[in-house]
Amino acid sequence: MDRNSVDWTGYIPAITTPFDRKGRLDLDAFDGQMEWLTSERMHGVILAGTSGEWFSMSALERALLFQAGVRYRKAGLWVIGACNAYTAAEAITHAHAAEEAGLDGILLTPPPYVVPNRREIVNFYRTVSDASNIAMTVYNWPRGCIVDMDADLLDELADIDNVVAIKNSTGNFAEFLSGLYRLEGRVRYFGLPTSELGADLALLGHGDGLMGSGGVLGADHPDFWRAIADGDRARAIELGERDRVVMTDWFRPDYGVQFGNQQAIMKTALRLRGVPAGFVRDPLMELSADEVARVEATLHKLGIETQPLG
DSSP: OOGGGOOOOEEOOBOOOOBOTTSOBOHHHHHHHHHHHHHTTOSEEEESSTTTTGGGOOHHHHHHHHHHHGGGGGGTOEEEEEOOOSSHHHHHHHHHHHHHHTOSEEEEOSOTTTOOOHHHHHHHHHHHHHTOOSOEEEEEOHHHHSOOOOHHHHHHHTTSTTEEEEEEOOSOHHHHHHHHHHHTTTSEEEOOOSSHHHHHHHHTTOOOEEOOBTTTTTTHHHHHHHHHHTTOHHHHHHHHHHHHHHHHHHBOTTSOBSSSOHHHHHHHHHHHTTOOOOBOOTTSOOOOHHHHHHHHHHHHHTTOOOOOOO
16 A cells, blocks of 8 residues: 555544543544534544543444444545554554444554654554554654654655555654655655645645644634645635644644643533533543633634533
């Protein structure tokens, strides 16, 4: 497989996984959230990623989520399942669940916490690829995995059979560009910023879009990429500036959060918009009243109406 094995492009957010107040997986709320995301014209979604709290989900819950999510392929969304795990054997279990559900592909970080070396990372991805037949996105997530895969390592990973895409969330923009220019002819390359520079790179034909987080601004996110496709730089920058407000109000340059936790921020923002995003699961905690007010203030700054949290 290579970049031509899939047609993924645009905005494909890693979405939240709804849990009820008792921490149970809430698939009814998931359907409500997916219907909203579909109505907001997302290009695709990633299930059970970092925003989806994969780390607190059982293998059965992840498989059930994949089965629930695949229904939305009919609405024109690409549906990708995150298979992040501490061992290749666990990741293969999730990859098989994604295949059996009929998802478009999987996303996989290096094993978090383990801090594997380069040879171990290559072996990890190759082992999962050899045991499955589904398109794979390599996810470079230094903040979560404590390893930052440089262009040389991503180049080696791009040679693995099932690898079709790279999601590069490194805070090192020079390395991001190095990987972009080296790999974009072989694999899909996601992670362009929604800044003026990102818009210009995209308009020059570089990169395939953004696998972002949450989709809390609704259609603003995918419409940035539609404006790029239309050659409308001014419109793209206008939409990108709205996304930059979120990134500067809630996040730090290394993608860490300024308050609370990323999953609760996203779920709070969605619930303030009336989207049934549910609640976070232990060990995460809901935002404090002051933190909720910060999220609400950002939405109001962007002209987004909110409703009281239930």
